[in-house]
Amino acid sequence: MSIFTILPLKTLIIILSGTCLAGVVCSLIGTFIVRMKLTSLGFCMSHAAFAGSALGLALGLPPLWIALAFSILVAFILGPLTDQSRLQPEIILGILFSLTMALGLTFLNFIPDSAMSTTAMSILWGSILGISYLDILRLAILTFSIIILVTLFFKEFHAIMFDRKMAEASGIPTKPFYYLILFLTGITVAVSLKLVGGLLIFALIVNPASAAYQFFYDFKKILLFSPLFGILFSLTGLLLSFFLDFPVGSSIAIVSSVGFGIAVVLSPKKRKG
Amino acid sequence: MKHLNIIETYKANTVYEGEKIPALFDITFSINQGDFVCIIGPNGAGKTTLLETLNGLLPHTSGQIIIMGYDIQKNGVYLRKQIGYVPQEFTVDPLSPFLVKDIVLMGRYGRVGLLKKISQKDYNLLEESLRFMGIEDLKCRPIGKLSGGQLQKVMLARVLAKQPVLLLLDEPFSNLDFRTTHQAIKLFSRAHDEKGWTTLMVMHDLNMIPERCNRIIHLEEGRITKDGSPDQVLTEELLTIGTREG
Numbered sequence: 200m201s202i203f204t205i206l207p208l209k210t211l212i213i214i215l216s217g218t219c220l221a222g223v224v225c226s227l228i229g230t231f232i233v234r235m236k237l238t239s240l241g242f243c244m245s246h247a248a249f250a251g252s253a254l255g256l257a258l259g260l261p262p263l264w265i266a267l268a269f270s271i272l273v274a275f276i277l278g279p280l281t282d283q284s285r286l287q288p289e290i291i292l293g294i295l296f297s298l299t300m301a302l303g304l305t306f307l308n309f310i311p312d313s314a315m316s317t318t319a320m321s322i323l324w325g326s327i328l329g330i331s332y333l334d335i336l337r338l339a340i341l342t343f344s345i346i347i348l349v350t351l352f353f354k355e356f357h358a359i360m361f362d363r364k365m366a367e368a369s370g371i372p373t374k375p376f377y378y379l380i381l382f383l384t385g386i387t388v389a390v391s392l393k394l395v396g397g398l399l400i401f402a403l404i405v406n407p408a409s410a411a412y413q414f415f416y417d418f419k420k421i422l423l424f425s426p427l428f429g430i431l432f433s434l435t436g437l438l439l440s441f442f443l444d445f446p447v448g449s450s451i452a453i454v455s456s457v458g459f460g461i462a463v464v465l466s467p468k469k470r471k472g
Numbered sequence: 473m474k475h476l477n478i479i480e481t482y483k484a485n486t487v488y489e490g491e492k493i494p495a496l497f498d499i500t501f502s503i504n505q506g507d508f509v510c511i512i513g514p515n516g517a518g519k520t521t522l523l524e525t526l527n528g529l530l531p532h533t534s535g536q537i538i539i540m541g542y543d544i545q546k547n548g549v550y551l552r553k554q555i556g557y558v559p560q561e562f563t564v565d566p567l568s569p570f571l572v573k574d575i576v577l578m579g580r581y582g583r584v585g586l587l588k589k590i591s592q593k594d595y596n597l598l599e600e601s602l603r604f605m606g607i608e609d610l611k612c613r614p615i616g617k618l619s620g621g622q623l624q625k626v627m628l629a630r631v632l633a634k635q636p637v638l639l640l641l642d643e644p645f646s647n648l649d650f651r652t653t654h655q656a657i658k659l660f661s662r663a664h665d666e667k668g669w670t671t672l673m674v675m676h677d678l679n680m681i682p683e684r685c686n687r688i689i690h691l692e693e694g695r696i697t698k699d700g701s702p703d704q705v706l707t708e709e710l711l712t713i714g715t716r717e718g
Binding site for chain 2: 234285351352354355357358361362364365366367368369370371372412415416417418421468
């Protein structure tokens with residue numbers, strides 16, 4: 200019996216919409232993260248979200264909101280800390296990653312009920328079947344907001360993605376836009392966690408964007424194709440998980456990695472000239 | 473708004489973080505509108521630091537720098553919209569996802585301003601700048617695929633498209649061949665007069681100082697050691713050292 204006959208149509212629509220929206224929002228933000236060479240950011244924020252949800256459960260507070268607060272906190276810390284320490288953001292991310300992981304495991308010990316510990320762990324693995332209308336609404340609002348922001352401030356993002364110092368030299372205040380990208384990444388990770396899971400959301404942020412970078416020299420085309428690849432990879436991953444009974448997050452990660460591999464093989468950028 | 477003195481600095485010092493010795497020390501000078509000034513000096517004299525301090529990319533640690541009547545420290549973003557800057561030896565990643573036309577048009581972004589659309593005027597300036605530098609054929613080429621000389625021309629076209637009031641050029645012709653350098657100097661000297669720019673140009677090769685240049689500032693170990701007309705500054709001794717170094 201196929202999953203399409205087991206699940207009610209409404210649930211199926213919610214799952215498919217959630218998958219598409221997560222594919223769009225993660226890969227759209229991934230376009231910036233890959234260009235800024237901040238690929239560890241997704242990894243770090245998802246562990247921050249894990250720590251937040253563990254703390255929420257330990258204190259009897261809503262885990263998703265505390266997860267969101269922790270991810271955003273990482274975004275707020277990263278920019279100023281990188282600027283202050285004059286170190287590469289990847290180094291700061293390495294430090295924050297170990298800190299958030301350690302905090303997550305520590306908070307896990309304070310959760311009284313072991314069943315609740317499983318809830319915290321599910322933040323790391325994701326649970327597509329548990330997705331609700333409210334989750335879809337959050338994802339839709341976030342996706343729409345990011346598209347609007349990118350459209351409104353395209354000039355500024357475009358210049359910063361080429362070279363932050365040259366953008367500053369041409370009279371663009373780069374700091375708020377740089378921090379905005381980090382902030383939006385924090386929200387994207389936290390809101391998409393339920394679907395893909397913290398450990399694998401990284402794949403949905405990095406892989407579709409990296410695949411799009413294989414095909415084009417025009418940043419506008421990358422911004423357009425990265426979300427399209429995001430939808431393609433996440434829907435294919437979802438179908439694979441339905442038919443082969445794989446965890447959804449793992450399926451999306453596998454499909455998007457294969458997709459990236461195919462993009463590398465087909466990339467016109469490999470040709471000389 | 474016209475400012476007779478486009479640049480006024482008073483006892484400006486710039487110290488890099490973690491350093492004790494200032495990279496620029498006690499810099500005091502003023503530059504009038506329309507001046508074409510060349511900054512010369514040996515390697516590590518502080519020429520690049522001076523340009524980056526003047527446009528506020530590098531904060532000065534003491535003293536005062538007033539550009540077009542405004543303090544650069546407090547009005548950096550506003551002023552940089554009107555300052556054209558070409559950095560020394562700019563490099564890009566070969567797979568950089570930007571086309572030449574994007575990079576040149578980016579020169580306009582600051583001037584266009586937040587939440588405002590790129591207009592037909594901006595596209596016309598893009599075309600005009602590409603034509604001026606003779607690189608119309610590179611318009612749709614990926615930026616990472618260009619040679620050092622072509623990239624330098626793109627960066628010059630970018631600054632032209634900006635239509636700046638003040639132009640800061642850091643060894644802008646270092647990657648161009650002899651003939652192209654001469655052509656570029658001629659073009660920039662002409663544009664300087666036609667567009668009413670004030671130009672500060674860092675030059676390493678003293679033989680290439682443009683005829684249009686009416687003032688030379690010589691820096692050594694972060695201090696101004698000579699400041700005057702080319703005839704006053706370019707002594708035989710300096711030219712001999714300059715030729716040997718260049």
